[in-house]
Amino acid sequence: MGLRMTITKTVEAPIFGEMMLPDKLAGMTLSEVKKLDMQIGNKTYKLDQVFSIEESDSEKKLVLTGDLSHVRFIARGMTEGSILVDGKAGPYLGDSMKGGDIVVRGDADSWLGARMLGGTIEVHGNAGDFVGAAYRGSLKGMKRGSIKIHGSCGSWAGFRARGGLIWIDGDAGLLPGMHMSAGEIYIGGGCGGMPGAEMIGGKIAVSGHLSGSVLPSSSYDKKSRPKIGGVKLEKEFYAFTGDIAQGGSGKLYIGEEANPHLKYLEDL
Amino acid sequence: MSILIKNGFVYDPANKIEGDQMDLFIEGNKVVESIDKPQWVLDANGMVVMPGGVDIHAHIAGSKVNSGRAMRPEDHQGHHYPRTPFTRSGTGRSIPTTFVAGYLFSQMGYTTVIEAASPPMKSRHTHEELDDTPMIDKAFLTLLGNNWIVTRLLRDGKLEEASAFIAWVLNAVKGYGIKIVNPGGLIAWGWGKNVSSIDDRVPVFDITPREILTGLLMVNRILGMPHTIHVHTNNLGRPGNYQTTIDTIKALDPYSASTPSIHITHCQFNSYGGDSWATIRSGAEEVAREVNSREWVTIDMGQLGFTATTTMTADGPFQYVLYELTGAKWLNADVESETSAGIVPVIYRKKNLVNAVQWSIGLELALLIKDPWRVFMTTDHPNAAPLTYYPTVLAWLMSKEYREKTMSGKFNKRARKRSVLPSIDREYTLQEIAVITRAATARALKLMDKGHLGVGADGDVAVYDINPRETDFSKEYEMVRKAFRRAKYVVKGGDIVVVNGEVVKEVYGKTMWVNSLTPQRKEAAEQIVASEFEKHYSIKPSNYVVEEDYLKKPSEIRTGGF
Numbered sequence: 001m002g003l004r005m006t007i008t009k010t011v012e013a014p015i016f017g018e019m020m021l022p023d024k025l026a027g028m029t030l031s032e033v034k035k036l037d038m039q040i041g042n043k044t045y046k047l048d049q050v051f052s053i054e055e056s057d058s059e060k061k062l063v064l065t066g067d068l069s070h071v072r073f074i075a076r077g078m079t080e081g082s083i084l085v086d087g088k089a090g091p092y093l094g095d096s097m098k099g100g101d102i103v104v105r106g107d108a109d110s111w112l113g114a115r116m117l118g119g120t121i122e123v124h125g126n127a128g129d130f131v132g133a134a135y136r137g138s139l140k141g142m143k144r145g146s147i148k149i150h151g152s153c154g155s156w157a158g159f160r161a162r163g164g165l166i167w168i169d170g171d172a173g174l175l176p177g178m179h180m181s182a183g184e185i186y187i188g189g190g191c192g193g194m195p196g197a198e199m200i201g202g203k204i205a206v207s208g209h210l211s212g213s214v215l216p217s218s219s220y221d222k223k224s225r226p227k228i229g230g231v232k233l234e235k236e237f238y239a240f241t242g243d244i245a246q247g248g249s250g251k252l253y254i255g256e257e258a259n260p261h262l263k264y265l266e267d268l
Numbered sequence: 269m270s271i272l273i274k275n276g277f278v279y280d281p282a283n284k285i286e287g288d289q290m291d292l293f294i295e296g297n298k299v300v301e302s303i304d305k306p307q308w309v310l311d312a313n314g315m316v317v318m319p320g321g322v323d324i325h326a327h328i329a330g331s332k333v334n335s336g337r338a339m340r341p342e343d344h345q346g347h348h349y350p351r352t353p354f355t356r357s358g359t360g361r362s363i364p365t366t367f368v369a370g371y372l373f374s375q376m377g378y379t380t381v382i383e384a385a386s387p388p389m390k391s392r393h394t395h396e397e398l399d400d401t402p403m404i405d406k407a408f409l410t411l412l413g414n415n416w417i418v419t420r421l422l423r424d425g426k427l428e429e430a431s432a433f434i435a436w437v438l439n440a441v442k443g444y445g446i447k448i449v450n451p452g453g454l455i456a457w458g459w460g461k462n463v464s465s466i467d468d469r470v471p472v473f474d475i476t477p478r479e480i481l482t483g484l485l486m487v488n489r490i491l492g493m494p495h496t497i498h499v500h501t502n503n504l505g506r507p508g509n510y511q512t513t514i515d516t517i518k519a520l521d522p523y524s525a526s527t528p529s530i531h532i533t534h535c536q537f538n539s540y541g542g543d544s545w546a547t548i549r550s551g552a553e554e555v556a557r558e559v560n561s562r563e564w565v566t567i568d569m570g571q572l573g574f575t576a577t578t579t580m581t582a583d584g585p586f587q588y589v590l591y592e593l594t595g596a597k598w599l600n601a602d603v604e605s606e607t608s609a610g611i612v613p614v615i616y617r618k619k620n621l622v623n624a625v626q627w628s629i630g631l632e633l634a635l636l637i638k639d640p641w642r643v644f645m646t647t648d649h650p651n652a653a654p655l656t657y658y659p660t661v662l663a664w665l666m667s668k669e670y671r672e673k674t675m676s677g678k679f680n681k682r683a684r685k686r687s688v689l690p691s692i693d694r695e696y697t698l699q700e701i702a703v704i705t706r707a708a709t710a711r712a713l714k715l716m717d718k719g720h721l722g723v724g725a726d727g728d729v730a731v732y733d734i735n736p737r738e739t740d741f742s743k744e745y746e747m748v749r750k751a752f753r754r755a756k757y758v759v760k761g762g763d764i765v766v767v768n769g770e771v772v773k774e775v776y777g778k779t780m781w782v783n784s785l786t787p788q789r790k791e792a793a794e795q796i797v798a799s800e801f802e803k804h805y806s807i808k809p810s811n812y813v814v815e816e817d818y819l820k821k822p823s824e825i826r827t828g829g830f
Contacts, residue, residue: 042351138342139596 004056007066013041017071022061022081030055060084075102094121116142116164129154132166158185165229177204186228200248203228205237207255218242218252220265226253238262269762270295270303273729276312277736279702280319282720286699287736292317294727297762301723310757314735318702319721320379320728322709325533325568326649328369329383329397331390332580332609336363339599340578340613355771362577362650366400371771374403376658377730377755380718383408385582387603391441392814398779399820403765405777409498410438411582413448413480414455416605417800422483423475429792431490435785436793440813442781445495446488449582450502451480454608462585463502466515477502478519485523491784492828494714496531505586507542510551514558517565524564534570534648536630548625549686552632559637566712568644571630571661573653576615584608605804624683631664632687635694640703659752663745665696670745695742727762730755778821784828
């Protein structure tokens with residue numbers, strides 16, 4: 001038995017969805033849920049003024065439908081349960097979540113799974129910048145858990161990640177794995193450039209075309225077939241160690257096939 | 269507004285009232301003998317009534333506090349204070365915005381806070397932020413221990429000229445007292461150096477910290493300042509520095525008097541024994557012994573809390589050491605001819621040997637110094653812990669059981685062996701708590717109308733919801749924390765500002781400043797300014813002066829022969 005919430009209010013101001021936690025809502029009756037406070041911009045509303053809420057027989061504990069692109073902090077700090085977002089999700093989805101799983105049928109915004117400590121997130125569409133990243137100024141990015149994006153994502157994926165897995169089927173923007181210390185990132189498509197800048201540990205694999213070259217502070221080792229997220233990749237990759245400017249020992253892999261401009265490495 | 273606070277257990281150490289059940293009347297903004305028909309009656313039956321808290325050392329306003337806010341967005345996250353019908357919104361935990369800082373202090377029953385360090389040149393900024401800080405009366409101490417002009421005058425033995433110039437500076441920037449941070453060391457930091465003892469010579473200036481300290485002590489006396497010199501000693505935050513603290517105290521022995529002469533601030537940070545980070549131990553016993561034997565020395569604790577916080581101090585070289593130790597982000601700044609500053613975020617952990625020893629030292633100092641009138645409760649907000657830790661510190665002081673609980677579990681085992689805290693049984697009484705948080709601090713600052721509830725005192729009162737006759741403070745420390753975190757009622761300047769721990773009215777307190785610039789001193793100072801100022805500063809003296817009109821509610825205190 002779960003809940004289905006359909007957004008009925010269209011506003012431009014940010015909506016704070018921190019109370020949308022299956023583990024918190026599980027212990028409440030439907031009428032209690034409807035009376036929860038919800039902040040929109042600088043005003044406070046009741047939850048049923050923003051969403052139409054009904055009980056559902058979906059196996060997911062919480063189903064959110066409609067355009068939730070203004071709703072931020074959905075499932076913040078979630079510990080268990082499951083959420084299906086049948087549409088677009090706003091920023092900070094699954095922020096510092098510890099467990100449970102989230103599926104998004106549409107796109108997710110920036111800061112997806114930021115500072116995540118466990119659990120899984122799957123996005124069928126695209127994601128914004130800062131996937132699994134540390135909050136501004138903080139040193140603590142994603143630590144455990146996994147994020148799978150079937151589409152593409154923006155820049156700074158895995159910024160300051162300390163563990164966990166980010167799997168992107170599509171393209172990534174600039175600076176994936178910036179300053180990461182552990183964890184794994186797989187990018188099935190291309191990458192905007194500078195992967196693994198300042199990384200001190202962990203693994204990044206870019207299968208598609210890399211714009212520009214690898215940073216000079218990543219030193220080339222040899223060709224290899226890495227294992228990411230427990231999956232052995234059946235392709236040849238150029239393997240680098242970096243970021244040596246930070247004394248790092250992270251591993252960066254760039255696909256051989258899509259990057260003929262890196263062929264000169266083989267002659268070094 | 270006339271208010272009757274009825275039937276509370278009143279703790280007013282300055283008037284020797286300890287837990288007597290009595291009524292208290294406030295008319296206008298003063299405590300009065302009695303009122304026939306009070307407009308408001310606050311029922312304090314079964315509750316504790318104390319004067320409003322007076323914090324002698326906290327960093328709440330000024331350029332470095334603001335830089336800290338800008339530098340640490342992560343400190344704001346999850347700490348949002350939405351607007352209410354009575355209060356403005358804000359953010360922040362260890363470095364809250366000005367409004368939030370005012371509300372948080374007020375919720376704990378504090379009504380007066382002294383900003384601990386502002387470079388004279390940045391005073392306009394400090395005043396702007398203090399004017400934006402609601403709920404409290406405030407003042408700031410002015411950094412003068414490393415001022416180039418002052419240092420040169422002291423080196424040449426020109427005490428009268430130095431006094432005149434300092435009187436001019438305090439008048440110009442509307443400061444309250446003389447703050448000395450790492451005397452000489454910050455001048456040396458301008459050349460990438462530091463001083464390591466009070467007899468080291470400062471490069472270029474050819475003066476020793478000892479001469480700066482004694483010189484400024486004499487200046488403080490000549491000007492008749494209400495507060496003593498407020499000293500952050502050399503070698504702060506380094507193992508073995510308890511010796512420097514003792515040397516600093518002993519340096520003033522020849523000038524000792526029966527009245528307080530020196531305040532050593534956040535003494536926890538300068539009472540470390542051992543000779544390296546690995547062998548660090550508590551030096552609190554040695555420091556406490558020296559303080560106990562001299563009635564003219566006061567200290568404040570600078571108690572550490574196990575939490576993430578932001579350190580900010582004018583002690584630039586120390587912040588560099590801290591940055592090298594932690595690898596965290598670091599801000600270093602230089603204020604021309606006056607001081608340096610640094611900011612580094614830190615996380616204090618129980619299992620860390622150094623942090624655990626630091627924690628023990630603060631409490632040891634408070635518990636080993638016998639006279640509570642000479643040791644004040646501070647956390648050097650936000651350096652050792654944010655202001656929200658004050659109630660926890662009070663609970664530690666009042667309960668050995670709570671201290672033992674903190675010292676169990678993850679607490680570093682070696683740290684326990686290196687401090688004397690486990691062997692101390694003393695527990696503070698509520699009266700002593702009232703002394704270290706309000707009565708003694710008000711006396712040290714010579715705020716005659718604050719820190720007590722006698723007739724004529726300011727109408728600053730805090731009522732805490734805890735029954736002293738039914739509560740065993742040593743066992744029910746959680747109740748102590750709860751009660752002191754959110755006061756039942758707070759009256760500030762005759763207004764009821766907090767009810768049930770929530771701010772119900774926003775008021776703005778006054779900014780106190782000390783004027784000792786007599787016409788003779790003015791004449792002498794203007795000669796010095798005319799010949800020296802433009803040599804050292806990139807701005808004109810006229811831009812340096814903060815006009816009194818610039819302040820929202822200035823309150824001038826005249827002294828020093830005025």
